Amino acid sequence: MIHGESYKPIIAEAAKMAVGEENIYERVFIFELLKDKNDPNAVAGAVGFSVREPKFYVFKAKAVILATGGATLLFRPRSTGEAAGRTWFALFDTGSGYYMGLKAGAMLTQFEHRFIPFRFKDGYGPVG
Numbered sequence: 001m002i003h004g005e006s007y008k009p010i011i012a013e014a015a016k017m018a019v020g021e022e023n024i025y026e027r028v029f030i031f032e033l034l035k036d037k038n039d040p041n042a043v044a045g046a047v048g049f050s051v052r053e054p055k056f057y058v059f060k061a062k063a064v065i066l067a068t069g070g071a072t073l074l075f076r077p078r079s080t081g082e083a084a085g086r087t088w089f090a091l092f093d094t095g096s097g098y099y100m101g102l103k104a105g106a107m108l109t110q111f112e113h114r115f116i117p118f119r120f121k122d123g124y125g126p127v128g
């Protein structure tokens with residue numbers, strides 16, 4: 001049985017073996033997607049910087065996967081009292097992927113859905 005806390009190290013080890021540890025960059029903040037000069041509908045890379053060292057990166061790629069997550073903390077939670085600030089949303093889902101995709105020309109769909117979490121006294125929580 002694989003539990004959540006042990007899942008990431010297992011996947012990380014498989015990724016290192018598949019692509020080689022020298023091809024994995026960690027703690028790099030990507031802030032811009034690079035368009036393909038020959039195909040205006042394609043992304044050919046990304047630009048970012050290290051969050052630990054004074055380094056700047058330019059990545060070239062045949063394919064780019066934008067997997068930054070949603071935008072969970074755009075709105076202030078209505079939690080009060082003891083539950084203030086106790087949301088179960090991921091703190092790092094800032095919507096930056098939506099911005100980068102939109103800026104690169106992606107068509108963003110399904111934004112008519114607004115998530116409304118289950119409400120209980122002094123807090124919010126996931127449903128189901």
